[in-house]
Amino acid sequence: xxxxxxxxxxxxxxxxxxxxxxxxxxxxxxxxxxxxxxxxxxxxxxxxxxxxxxxxxxxxxxxxxxxxxxxxxxxxxxxxxxxxxxxxxxxxxxxxxxxxxxxxxxxxxxxxxxxxxxxxxxxxxxxxxxxxxxxxxxxxxxxxxxxxxxxxxxxxxxxxxxxxxxxxxxxxxxxxxxxxx
Numbered sequence: 727x728x729x730x731x732x733x734x735x736x737x738x739x740x741x742x743x744x745x746x747x748x749x750x751x752x753x754x755x756x757x758x759x760x761x762x763x764x765x766x767x768x769x770x771x772x773x774x775x776x777x778x779x780x781x782x783x784x785x786x787x788x789x790x791x792x793x794x795x796x797x798x799x800x801x802x803x804x805x806x807x808x809x810x811x812x813x814x815x816x817x818x819x820x821x822x823x824x825x826x827x828x829x830x831x832x833x834x835x836x837x838x839x840x841x842x843x844x845x846x847x848x849x850x851x852x853x854x855x856x857x858x859x860x861x862x863x864x865x866x867x868x869x870x871x872x873x874x875x876x877x878x879x880x881x882x883x884x885x886x887x888x889x890x891x892x893x894x895x896x897x898x899x900x901x902x903x904x905x906x907x
Contacts, residue, residue: 748760748761749897749901749902749904750770751770751780751782751896751897753780753860753862753886753889753890753893754885754886754889756772756778757772757773758770758771758772758778758779758780759771759772759773760902763902763903766783766784766785766786766899767781767782767783767784768781768782768783768784768899768902769781770782776865777864777865777866778862778863778864778865779862779863779865780860780861780862780863781859781860781861781863782858782859782860782861782896782897782899782902783801783858783859783861784851784856784857784858784899785797785856785857785858793857794824794826794827794846794847794848794857795827797846797857797859798826798827798829798846798857798859801829801844801846801859801861802814802829805829805831805833805842805844806831808833808834809831809832809833809834809840809842810831810832810833811829811830811831812830812831812832813828813829813830813831814827814828814829814830815827815828815829816828817845817847817891825847825848826845826846826847826848827845827846828843828844828845828887828890828891829842829843829844830842830843830883830887832875835865837867838865838866838867838871839865839866839867839871839872839874839875840863840864840865840866841863841864841866841875841878841879841883842861842862842863843861843862843863843883843886843887843890844859844860844861844862844890845859845860845890845891845893846858846859846860847860847893847896849895849896849898850895850898851898851899851900852898852900856899858896858899860890860893860896862886862890864878866878
């Protein structure tokens with residue numbers, strides 16, 4: 727009897743935890759778990775790593791596929807106001823059509839130097855096309871954060887850019903808004 731009760735309790739706990747697990751997002755082989763949702767901005771972090779984060783930023787309601795360029799320009803201006811842009815490219819598919827934009831830069835945030843890479847794209851949110859930005863950030867804090875950042879860019883920058891450019895879809899804002907409390 728005790729074994730059956732224990733088994734039932736274990737199965738309930740497993741089912742309850744799986745059904746109420748926080749949404750995740752994978753980029754470049756790393757799983758990021760949703761940590762915060764604020765309107766149309768969803769923040770993710772990998773378990774036990776406070777140096778990296780990913781944000782999904784959905785365009786304000788009503789801004790659809792044809793507004794991807796203006797959405798990207800707004801994000802680029804925000805990054806320029808905070809720091810430096812190192813690269814800005816148009817992402818194209820195999821046929822040469824524009825499928826989004828990639829912006830790479832960095833900025834100072836208190837004691838940290840933050841490398842920022844963002845990819846904008848069009849995604850589905852329910853049955854509606856929306857503009858979304860996937861923002862990867864890596865924070866460097868230490869005796870020489872600039873040297874650390876340069877070394878990181880040399881070792882991981884290109885692979886991270888390629889992973890962002892390879893994204894075909896992201897979780898919808900509707901799915902992410904269902905985050906359990």
